[in-house]
Amino acid sequence: MSSSLTYAYYPGCSGLGTSIEYDQSTRAICAALGIELVDIPDWSCCGSTPAHTVDHTLSAALSARNIAQAEELDVQGIITPCPSCLTNLKTASHRMEDPEFKEKVNKLLDKPAENRLPIMSVLQVISEKVGPEGVAKKVVSSLEGLRVAPYYGCIMNRPPDVMDFDDCENPVAMDELMAALGADVAPFPLKVECCGASFGVARKDIVAKLSGKLLDAAEDVEAHAMVTACPLCQMNLDLRQDQINSANGSTHDMPVFYYTQLIGKALGLDAKSLQMDKLCVPPAKAFRKMEEARRANAS
Amino acid sequence: MNIVSLSNSYDADFVSAVEKESKQNVSLCYQCGNCTAGCPYTHFYDIPVSQVMRLVQAGQRETALSCKSIWLCATCESCTTRCPNEIDVARVMDVLRHMARRAGYAPEPKVKTFTDSFLSSVEKHGRVFEMGLMATYMSKTGRFLTDADLGPKILPKGKLSFKPHPIVGKEQVANIFKRYNEERNS
Numbered sequence: 001m002s003s004s005l006t007y008a009y010y011p012g013c014s015g016l017g018t019s020i021e022y023d024q025s026t027r028a029i030c031a032a033l034g035i036e037l038v039d040i041p042d043w044s045c046c047g048s049t050p051a052h053t054v055d056h057t058l059s060a061a062l063s064a065r066n067i068a069q070a071e072e073l074d075v076q077g078i079i080t081p082c083p084s085c086l087t088n089l090k091t092a093s094h095r096m097e098d099p100e101f102k103e104k105v106n107k108l109l110d111k112p113a114e115n116r117l118p119i120m121s122v123l124q125v126i127s128e129k130v131g132p133e134g135v136a137k138k139v140v141s142s143l144e145g146l147r148v149a150p151y152y153g154c155i156m157n158r159p160p161d162v163m164d165f166d167d168c169e170n171p172v173a174m175d176e177l178m179a180a181l182g183a184d185v186a187p188f189p190l191k192v193e194c195c196g197a198s199f200g201v202a203r204k205d206i207v208a209k210l211s212g213k214l215l216d217a218a219e220d221v222e223a224h225a226m227v228t229a230c231p232l233c234q235m236n237l238d239l240r241q242d243q244i245n246s247a248n249g250s251t252h253d254m255p256v257f258y259y260t261q262l263i264g265k266a267l268g269l270d271a272k273s274l275q276m277d278k279l280c281v282p283p284a285k286a287f288r289k290m291e292e293a294r295r296a297n298a299s
Numbered sequence: 300m301n302i303v304s305l306s307n308s309y310d311a312d313f314v315s316a317v318e319k320e321s322k323q324n325v326s327l328c329y330q331c332g333n334c335t336a337g338c339p340y341t342h343f344y345d346i347p348v349s350q351v352m353r354l355v356q357a358g359q360r361e362t363a364l365s366c367k368s369i370w371l372c373a374t375c376e377s378c379t380t381r382c383p384n385e386i387d388v389a390r391v392m393d394v395l396r397h398m399a400r401r402a403g404y405a406p407e408p409k410v411k412t413f414t415d416s417f418l419s420s421v422e423k424h425g426r427v428f429e430m431g432l433m434a435t436y437m438s439k440t441g442r443f444l445t446d447a448d449l450g451p452k453i454l455p456k457g458k459l460s461f462k463p464h465p466i467v468g469k470e471q472v473a474n475i476f477k478r479y480n481e482e483r484n485s
């Protein structure tokens with residue numbers, strides 16, 4: 001049997017591209033926290049939102065190929081940083097508890113999936129298996145003074161009977177981890193509101209409106225930065241922030257971190273693995289405000 | 300919403316098809332409006348989600364399948380999470396979109412093109428090739444300036460690969476699509 005925290009890791013397609021800093025920082029902090037990740041051999045795309053809007057069996061089969069690949073490994077379960085991949089994997093697994101559906105899905109696959117491994121987000125594993133206390137013990141460079149607005153996105157915790165983690169209306173896992181790093185956690189009222197999801201390409205107006213609301217709210221609670229756990233949310237808020245500003249006449253200049261980058265920073269991990277330079281809105285401003293807040297507190 | 304005459308337009312087969320495919324009992328909906336109240340997309344919908352539920356109950360196939368809302372639902376799961384009658388409303392919306400596709404409706408053509416481009420990228424490479432996806436999308440929609448302003452932001456970051464990341468098992472993924480299409484056409 002492998003060590004107690006060994007998981008099959010599903011990076012998700014965006015982890016190779018637009019969210020490479022999320023993937024890299026996830027790998028770095030898992031190593032530092034004693035979570036062993038074994039990449040799912042030859043993993044494929046889960047189909048993301050497009051697949052389930054076309055057909056549920058097709059969508060489940062695209063996820064189930066990865067579940068079957070992971071079943072070759074000696075691991076405790078499957079974990080992924082991406083909430084969209086997570087939803088697809090978990091929904092497929094949940095629906096395959098129905099033998100009739102499972103058979104339909106397996107008929108589309110070269111190699112059938114047994115569907116026996118638990119599936120979790122990396123966030124869930126860190127918050128439940130390591131815990132905020134476990135993380136706090138490893139902090140070498142506190143984030144004291146940094147005021148963050150944790151934003152979970154819509155599907156990390158919903159629907160609750162499938163996702164089975166944290167609170168579906170008021171999740172706190174990231175809040176607790178950020179507090180454990182010493183950060184000042186703002187009460188963010190739109191934790192689970194949708195950012196506009198994958199409509200950035202086909203309907204920019206939708207993203208401008210919904211993500212714009214999130215940025216406004218983060219500004220209202222005087223956050224120095226937002227913290228996310230979702231590649232799509234991060235991309236809408238960060239990469240599209242100028243588009244949002246010009247659509248709404250706003251002037252946001254809000255850094256948007258992955259929670260893994262902030263954990264990594266507090267654990268003193270090297271800049272290369274955290275890839276802060278991949279963020280579009282430069283994070284330096286947030287750290288300057290953190291220093292100012294510290295000085296103000298000290299005096 | 301327009302007034303519908305139930306006596307000559309109630310389609311019982313439609314109601315049972317939605318119920319069967321979604322595994323939900325739509326008659327449980329008592330129109331409390333919770334789903335619509337929490338739906339972040341209501342502003343962009345032509346018919347709010349609770350009214351879509353009503354149309355399904357009332358067997359209004361044509362109106363339900365031709366609306367834009369089912370193409371704009373992002374499956375944010377707000378409605379499903381908050382429905383007091385435990386109806387998986389987002390699943391009903393998904394199923395309506397499946398049916399609308401099969402019936403040839405596409406009132407949000409760009410959304411459909413994006414979905415199709417995404418899936419053909421997966422079918423071809425086993426994983427999504429982000430650059431290739433955008434190229435396909437742009438050539439199909441003729442919107443060459445889509446996100447052109449993002450290029451200078453993202454390209455210097457070296458995040459986007461100009462080549463796909465093919466996988467060894469890409470045939471296995473292509474087989475999933477092949478079998479799915481055969482099944483559907485049989």
Ligand code: SF4
Pocket residue numbers: 327328329330331332333334335349352378381382383384386388
């Ligand atoms: S929340 Fe449920 S019961 Fe209320 S209107 Fe929506 S579907 Fe109907």
Ligand code: SF4
Pocket residue numbers: 334337338339340341348371372373374375376377378379388389392
């Ligand atoms: S899942 Fe769709 S219909 Fe339901 S609240 Fe979200 S966007 Fe609206």
